[in-house]
Amino acid sequence: MLQGKxxxxxxxxxxxxxxxxxxxxxLVQAGAEVHVIMTESATKFITPLTLQTLSRHVVHIDTFDERDPSVVSHIHLADHADLIIVAPATANVIAKLAGGHADDMLSTTLLAATCPIVIAPAMNVHMYEHPAVVINMELLAERGAMFVEPGTGQLACGYVAKGRLAEPEDIVAAVQAWFARGKTLSGKKVLVTAGGTIERLDPVRYLTNDSSGKMGFALAEAAALLGAEVTVVAGRTTASPPGGVRIVRAESAGEMLETVLNLYDEMDIVIKAAAVADYRPVHTYEHKLKKTGERLVLELERTTDILQTLGERKRHQLLVGFAAETGNLETYALDKLNRKKCDLIVANDVSSEDAGFNVDTNAVRIYGPEGLVEDVPLLSKRETAARIMDVVVRRMKTSGGGSAS
Known part of the structure; x- marks a missing residue:
């Protein structure tokens, strides 16, 4: 996929x-022509000669070091790039790109670029979670940048937390996925729900769950790579949203239901990956609830089942649901598929250490009315999403572009 890129x-x-x-x-081994730009700070950690030897091209560092009088280097690089990867991307370069600053070779090239940009952040966990960094990443994602999330592990500062650069093979896989994208969903509108909902008890307390939104965002990214026009209705999330998709926030189950129903009729594919609360407090207090005794009894009521509502109102849409279970996967998945009139159900065992909430990997089984359609082994959520979308595309084709039910 990278040959000649x-x-x-x-x-x-x-x-x-x-x-x-x-x-x-x-990247070079995969057939790409790689041109490296290093910041001055990067040269303190690794020598330009190393990258020059590996890329077989001059390494660019200084904006004013113009070696070819026939071109302006940063414009020439930007104009002829099929893709730009920033890895590692520090908080500083992310802020520069978000703010439109151009004070070195890399930032001037990024500002001049019209090609896709892949950003692989790497920094201390507290820096990664700082509101300014989060806002900058969200802004870049809205502009179309694609992020390769950092991993969790030993950081240079001594923390064991999220912030370490994704492994090179994972970054290459993301790049290959970008170039491998077809336009099989060109002209189709896809709606994905992601994250967990929040059910307020009072202004400072709420009921929620552990969903990070990673799987939903990965599915949205995979659908966009296939050429679809993607809208994500997102509840509470901790993951960075993908670029090139529309994000609509909906805090509670009721808000998510209303938002999804307003968009439903115009959609071709709906993937409900959000972890929506089954119950909400009967009473929501306007002021912070004070301690009044040793026990507090909360009365809860059922929320409206969004997936079932969509199944009942389904006309031309292909409807995909998720079943997060802790056992009896096939039994519960097929029951849910039939009761809620879905075309596909993606089931996963969230009790598994590597396939539940807030992790970067997943293992799923995809069911249709005929039973098991595909058993997807433990993969990164980006790869899992691509496999799920492959099944969705095949189901769209066999159903004539609409619902299979």
């Missing part, structure tokens, strides 16, 4: 800069 690799000044060498090597 011209890729600009931006390496910034974090300890993970050393992984840039492996990433550059893997």
């Amino acid at each position: 011209r890729i600009v690799l931006g390496i910034t000044g974090g300890i993970a800069a050393y992984k840039g060498a492996a990433l550059c090597s893997k």
Whole structure:
């Protein structure tokens, strides 16, 4: 997929800069023509000679180091790139790109670029979660940048937490997925729900769940790569949203239901990956509820089942539901598929350490009216989403572009 592709690799000044060498090597081995831009800070961690040797091209560092008088280097690189990867992407370069700053070779090239940009953040967990960094990443995602989420593990600062650069092979896989995308869903409108809902008890307390939104966002990204026009209705999420999709926020189950129903008729495919609360407090207090005794009894009432409502109102849509279970996967999945009139159900065992909430991997089984359609092994959520969308595309074709039921 990368044969002959011209890729600009931006390496910034974090300890993970050393992984840039492996990433550059893997891209070249896959057939890409790689041109490396390093920030001055990056050269403190890894030498330009290393990247020059691996890429077989001059490494660019200084904006004013113009070696070819016939071109302006940063414009020439931007104009001829099929893709730009920034890995590792520090909080600083993310802020520069979000704010439109251009004060070095990498930032000027990024600002001049019209090609897709892949950003692989790497930083201390507290930096990664800082509101300014979160806002900058969300802004870039809205503009179409694609993010490869950092992993969780030992950080250079000593923390064991989220923030370490994704492994080079994962970044290459994301790049290959970008170039491998077809336009099989061109002209189709896809709605994905993601994250968990919040049911308020009072202004400072609420009922929710552990959903991060990672799976829903990965599905939205996969659908967009296939050419679809994608809308994500998102509840409470901790993951970064993908680029190139419309994000609509809906806090509670009631808000999500209303938002989804308003969009439903115009959609061709609806994937309900959100973890929606089954119950909500009967009474929501306007002021913070004070302690009054040793026990507090909450009365809860059922929320409206969004998936079942969509199944009942389904006309031309292909409807995909999710079943997060802790046992008897097939029994519960097929029951849910039939009761809620879905075309496909994606079932996963959330009690599994590597396939539940707030992890970067998943293992799922996809069921249709005929039974098991595909058993997807443990993969990254991005790869899992691609496999699910492959099944959705096949089901669309066999059903003539509409519902299979």
